[in-house]
Structure formats: structure tokens, C-alpha cells
Amino acid sequence: MIKISVYQVTPFLAEGCLLPNVKINNGTDWLREAVNIMYNRSKERLKVAGVVVNLFHNHDENSGVTISRYPLIQFQKTLTDFFVVGINEGSIALEELFAGMQKVIQISDNLHISVKKNFESDLPASETKKVYVYKVTNWLPFSNESYKKYTKMETLSEKISFLEYVLKNHLVKDFSQYLDLNFNGETIQVQLTAIDSFTRSCVPVKVNKYTHDFQPFTVSFSANLLLPKHICLGNGKVYGFGLVEPAP
Template sequence: MEIKTMSVVFKNRLSFREVPLLRGALLHLANGDSMLFHDHIGDKLRYRYPLVQYREFGGYASLFCLGDGVVAVEGLLCAASSAEVRIGRREEKLLVDSETRLNDELSLSDVFQEYTIRRYLPLNQENYARYKTLDSIVDRYQMIEKCLIGNILSFAKSMGMFFDQQIEVKIQDVANTHEYTYKKVRMLGFDLKFKANVSLPRHIALGKGVSIGFGEIFCK
């Protein structure tokens, strides 16, 4: 399956902690015109893979979008060129620095593909409690591998694709673990390398918090 993606980097400075503020600013700019910019229907959550994702890239505000999200973001940027936005206490003009468009593949692969994932939040509170009871690092990594498989399958399902073979994931290295606050809950995040028998589109994100910069994937 071919998936169209677009990455937008703005000239506006932004820290990772400010990414939710960027999301709020652009939601206000979109004025509720498209549900693609948020994950709510009224007061209820809309459980689907976010097609518009808010990020920090090299200290600057950034957006990543795919599928129908590309068209929605194009319309927003065209209508709101140089618009004034409020990011926290700052009011500034939103200025685009660069756009990158890609046509990528989501498919099974005969050869294992290598990936790096940053700030990956695989565990909910229940899973984390179980993770802490595991004495073996091997058992812990196997648990994270199962989470990655589930996240890949969930992403593929959101794109309308179902694999006819088993997905395999193997963690190669865990570079860092760090606690993050997501939805007022402390969660364990991972920077790690893994390989999988799946070709994934560049810069998609997996796990929890993907709409605000968690779980971005980099291809080797």
C-alpha cells in the first residue's frame, strides 16, 4: 500500500514540552473545520490513528501528516499563511520554513527492516505494573516487542490494510529509558532500535501520544 506523507517545519521556536501548546494553537486556527486536527467528537475521544501529528523538530515547531491529513494541513496552511497564533503566552506569526512530501510503502517485507523509535510509550498502567514484576530483561524486551507488533497492526488497520502473514519484531538495542507525563500520568518511554518484517512509512509514530510527538520512527 502506498501512503502519502508530508512533514512541515516552521520557523517558530518550540521545545518538546510545548508541543501540546502548538496543538492547541493550530486547533484554534483550524476553528473546528476538520476532525482530523484532533481526537474528539464532542466530549468523547475518537479512537483512531491520528493523521495530523504535532511535533518538535530540532527546536522548531513541526507537523507530520499522512493520508487525508495531508489535504487538511494543505488547506490550513493556505488559509492561515502568516497567521498570528498563541503558543502558551507567546503571540507570533506562524511561518513555514520547509515542506517534505513522500510516497512511502506499508507492506510486508522479505527482509527485516531496521528502525529507531524515540520517546516510545508502549505501556499503560496495567501493563507497566506487569512489566515491573518481570525479573528477566529478556522477558521485559519480549513484552515491548509484543507491544510494537500490536501498534504496527493497529496502524495498518487504520490505513485499511490487513497482513496475511505474522508480523515479527526483534529489539536490537535500548539506548535510553525515561519517564514522561502523558495525560497527567507518568509513563515509561523508550529510545530503542528494532527490526521488523514490515516496511513502514518514514516518520510515522507508534504507541501512545503519537499526536503530540511521542513514538516517532526513523528508518535506517
């Protein structure tokens, strides 16, 4: 079981203003920045409350080194809505951050937001005998090296097998490992059932080293796994890339 809290965030902009950076980092860059502003305003209060504050930025407070783990606070979006999602300790951190906040929160002169909790629940994430089908939106499977391997593959069967291998690793060696779910890589079966396109190129949107510049996939896959909504897989999870939901 994992604990998931989902907060819907609605932006209110001054007349003539637009959300910044909506074309990079899955369109959630502004949302992460807004929450970080709120975090910096409340940092000392959060520390006193016992919150693990590095969950908000995934860097060691003293050294500044990036902490390698599955992000427990994520910034996600659908076609029309934006969400901040807390998982396990991240759920506790968000609850404390938003406690006592006004209904409308000023982020800057041009941006105010409202935050509403959509749901909070302990949800199962486990290996099963039954096979389920999921959709993964804006999935970023590649490192620089794996991207080079993929582009050299000549057949669709090679590419499908490689993507299935990468997806399985994201489930077993990233999601499961960091959340102590104990998925068994020997018995889990992952198969792609749909994909938007096999052709991929780099998209020239690099702003800094944290901006993701690979064109993402949207895929469906089957697996003998029960997975909750509002988790992300692959690279860029903190920005909501690789958002998993049950396939329609």
C-alpha cells in the same frame, strides 16, 4: 501506500518569552495549541471545503466523545525543529488549513509562527521479505495495566519479549489496522536490537488526563516491514511520541 505531508513550523517569540509547556507532552503541546487556534479561526471555511474537521482534535463534534483511531494529524519534533504531519485525510486537512496563510502567522501577542511545507509524497508501508532496522524515539508502550506487568518481570528476556510483543501490536493492531495496510500478524517478525534502558518509572508531570506521565523508551528494532518516516507508534502519537525513522 500512505500519503504524508510534513510542514515545518518555526516559532517567533516576543522578547523575554518562552514556549509554554515544553516539558510535557514531548514538548509539542504549544504546537498543537497553535494549530488548534488556526483551526478554530478557519473552522467554517474548512467545513465548506469538505475537510473532516474532527481530524484536528479527534473528538466527535456533537457528543465530544474521543474517536479511537490512528491520529492523522501529528505534532512532532526533532532536536532542533518542529513539524506538523498529515497522513492521508490529515494531509488534505492541513493543506486546506494552511492555504492562503500569511508567511508569518500571529497566534497570540507573544507568539508568531511560520509554516513551510517540507515534503509531500505517497510512501510505501508494507510487509517485505527484506528486514529493515528502525529507531523509535520517545516511545510510550504502556497502559497502566501493562506497566504493572512489566515492572513485575524479573529477567531481561521477559522484558524484551514483552516489549517486542507490545511493539508488534502497535504496528499490526494500531498503525496497520486503522490505515488499512493489512499487515499480517502471523508473518511479521519484530525484534528489539537496542534500548536506552530497561528501568522505567512514572514521571510526575501530570497536568490533565491527556498529559502523558510515563518515562518513554528510545529503542531500535528490526522487522520485515517497509515503514515511512514521520509516523509514530504507541501512546501519545498525536504529540510525536514514538517517532519512527530508519536506524543509522
